[in-house]
Amino acid sequence: MSAVANGPGPEVFDVVVIGAGPAGEVVAGRAAEAGLSVAVVERERVGGECSYWGCIPSKTLLRPGDVIAAARRVPGAASAVTGEIDTPAAFARRDEMVGGYSDEGAVPWLLDRGVTLVRGRGRLAGPLRVDVDTADAIQPDAGTPAGTTRRLAARKAVVLATGTKAFMPPIPGLADVEPWDNRSATGATLVPRRLVVLGGGAVGTELAQGFRRLGTAEVTIIEGQPRLLAREEPFAGDEVGAAFEAEGIAVRTGCRVTAVRRGDDGAAPGPASSERRRPPVVVTLDNGDELTADEILVAVGRRPATEDLGLETVGLTPGRPVTVDSSLRAVGATPATGGSGEADGDGWLYAIGDVNGRALLTHMGKYQGRLVADLVAGRRDAAGAVPVEVAGERLIPRVTFTDPQVAAVGLTEQAAREAGLPVRAVSVPTSGVAGSSVRGVGLVGTSQLVVDEERRVLVGATFTGQDVQELLHSATIAIVGEVPLERLWHAVPSFPTVSEVWLRLLETYGL
Numbered sequence: 001m002s003a004v005a006n007g008p009g010p011e012v013f014d015v016v017v018i019g020a021g022p023a024g025e026v027v028a029g030r031a032a033e034a035g036l037s038v039a040v041v042e043r044e045r046v047g048g049e050c051s052y053w054g055c056i057p058s059k060t061l062l063r064p065g066d067v068i069a070a071a072r073r074v075p076g077a078a079s080a081v082t083g084e085i086d087t088p089a090a091f092a093r094r095d096e097m098v099g100g101y102s103d104e105g106a107v108p109w110l111l112d113r114g115v116t117l118v119r120g121r122g123r124l125a126g127p128l129r130v131d132v133d134t135a136d137a138i139q140p141d142a143g144t145p146a147g148t149t150r151r152l153a154a155r156k157a158v159v160l161a162t163g164t165k166a167f168m169p170p171i172p173g174l175a176d177v178e179p180w181d182n183r184s185a186t187g188a189t190l191v192p193r194r195l196v197v198l199g200g201g202a203v204g205t206e207l208a209q210g211f212r213r214l215g216t217a218e219v220t221i222i223e224g225q226p227r228l229l230a231r232e233e234p235f236a237g238d239e240v241g242a243a244f245e246a247e248g249i250a251v252r253t254g255c256r257v258t259a260v261r262r263g264d265d266g267a268a269p270g271p272a273s274s275e276r277r278r279p280p281v282v283v284t285l286d287n288g289d290e291l292t293a294d295e296i297l298v299a300v301g302r303r304p305a306t307e308d309l310g311l312e313t314v315g316l317t318p319g320r321p322v323t324v325d326s327s328l329r330a331v332g333a334t335p336a337t338g339g340s341g342e343a344d345g346d347g348w349l350y351a352i353g354d355v356n357g358r359a360l361l362t363h364m365g366k367y368q369g370r371l372v373a374d375l376v377a378g379r380r381d382a383a384g385a386v387p388v389e390v391a392g393e394r395l396i397p398r399v400t401f402t403d404p405q406v407a408a409v410g411l412t413e414q415a416a417r418e419a420g421l422p423v424r425a426v427s428v429p430t431s432g433v434a435g436s437s438v439r440g441v442g443l444v445g446t447s448q449l450v451v452d453e454e455r456r457v458l459v460g461a462t463f464t465g466q467d468v469q470e471l472l473h474s475a476t477i478a479i480v481g482e483v484p485l486e487r488l489w490h491a492v493p494s495f496p497t498v499s500e501v502w503l504r505l506l507e508t509y510g511l
């Protein structure tokens with residue numbers, strides 16, 4: 001399991017992974033469990049974006065508002081909800097959930113599996129080679145002299161798992177106002193009084209509602225597309241937009257920001273608690289309107305962390321996602337001829353997680369990590385065992401944790417039609433079953449199945465509503481398992497659960 005020291009040469013491992021976010025951690029741990037020697041290179045924190053500035057802090061900050069909103073829908077409980085959210089307690093819980101921004105709690109999982117953690121910036125240095133700049137680490141390795149370059153070599157594979165960074169669009173003045181990105185927003189210690197959110201995708205919608213419910217008085221979302229969550233079923237964005245408007249979040253769709261500046265609007269600086277009393281941000285829209293806020297959160301997508309990764313040393317282009325084939329192997333990488341041994345000449349470089357641009361979701365990165373670990377360990381045959389659409393849009397489950405939530409898997413109706421599939425969509429209100437009524441009053445949402453009429457299997461499903469996240473896996477199983485409708489009909493949902501929407505949907509379809 002341990003690295004072979006080759007005199008003054010590189011430290012040799014079976015597998016070298018760059019990046020210890022969710023994808024990198026999983027591939028490293030699983031490859032080590034299969035008996036391979038593994039090094040993982042990380043320049044920040046083991047756990048990556050998800051653990052410290054993504055999934056975990058955002059969902060933790062959303063939780064207090066969700067619980068209160070759910071209680072307010074229950075006659076008898078609603079009257080017991082008095083007072084305000086205790087924001088210091090919510091932030092303290094966030095801090096606890098991110099381990100105080102330390103990876104002390106995450107590292108043992110790797111070490112227990114015999115993985116060697118190398119702190120520093122990893123760069124490819126030709127096929128099967130990775131150089132690590134140990135000076136470029138937020139916490140240096142104990143025992144490694146500062147500024148040392150550690151040279152690593154892989155016998156079998158190098159796996160890129162370097163993730164993404166928030167994209168900052170080139171809007172005049174935007175960079176000068178020091179806008180929030182996902183890191184500053186999920187790491188906030190105080191609540192701005194007024195917040196503009198640029199981008200109505202997953203990050204923008206979740207955090208807009210999160211801050212509104214934590215006490216931000218004025219929240220405005222600006223989205224370039226005609227609706228929020230534009231890649232989901234149209235009803236999903238419409239329902240989220242309506243719910244937002246109802247709770248005082250202004251939604252401006254189909255519009256663009258043309259300029260941003262910090263200036264004095266004459267208003268008192270935001271009390272709920274502006275962290276630094278910075279002058280307000282003034283945002284100019286393409287129709288000439290101006291919005292004033294204490295902070296602007298930019299949430300318009302991500303860019304792959306491949307600028308400074310040595311991609312050029314293996315024939316690939318820096319700054320772009322690493323294109324992979326269905327076995328998650330980098331397409332076009334220089335073959336590893338004459339390398340240190342067992343690597344398949346063309347198949348030594350893999351890219352998993354956000355960096356390959358296929359599905360920017362933790363669970364999909366981890367799934368890709370499991371697949372690659374198995375391929376490299378010889379547990380799986382690249383040609384046969386990896387589903388052709390691995391990480392392709394046909395199988396991706398996703399949940400946007402707004403209220404109402406949007407939980408979807410597979411294709412939207414429109415995407416299925418564009419793919420040439422003969423589909424029919426059926427939908428029912430999520431609140432139309434007893435399981436929903438017992439959860440409270442005034443619940444909203446829609447459940448929809450997209451059925452391939454020729455094969456009589458599902459190719460897509462979307463559920464919107466309160467707490468629909470746990471409904472999603474049933475649809476994922478039906479789609480991945482290609483369960484025929486006639487068989488699905490015999491999967492009887494318990495009473496009174498929200499899963500009874502399955503029964504209503506199949507009845508509506510005609511079964």
Ligand SMILES: Cc1cc2nc3c(=O)[nH]c(=O)nc-3n(C[C@H](O)[C@H](O)[C@H](O)COP(=O)(O)OP(=O)(O)OC[C@H]3O[C@@H](n4cnc5c(N)ncnc54)[C@H](O)[C@@H]3O)c2cc1C
Binds near residue numbers: 021055056182
């Ligand atoms: C606000 C927010 C909320 C989100 N919520 C969810 C959610 O609820 N559910 C969900 O599934 N997804 C969510 N995501 C997406 C999720 O965070 C990402 O899909 C996931 O983190 C990607 O994992 P990864 O391992 O590919 O990359 P990352 O998590 O980005 O990790 C990459 C790691 O590589 C390291 N690294 C980069 N370059 C180098 C280098 N050259 N050398 C050494 N180390 C390097 C980085 O320091 C980092 O630790 C959210 C994202 C955001 C921004």
Ligand SMILES: NC(=O)c1ccc[n+]([C@@H]2O[C@H](COP(=O)([O-])OP(=O)(O)OC[C@H]3O[C@@H](n4cnc5c(N)ncnc54)[C@H](O)[C@@H]3O)[C@@H](O)[C@H]2O)c1
Binds near residue numbers: 222225230255
């Ligand atoms: N719950 C979750 O699973 C979750 C939560 C947050 C993020 N994520 C992941 O992180 C990824 C990144 O999230 P994101 O929200 O940053 O990106 P996104 O691609 O999901 O949404 C970005 C939005 O910004 C809009 N936009 C782009 N440029 C714009 C401009 N100049 N003006 C106005 N609007 C503009 C786009 O139309 C889009 O709707 C997502 O794709 C998702 O996979 C997942």
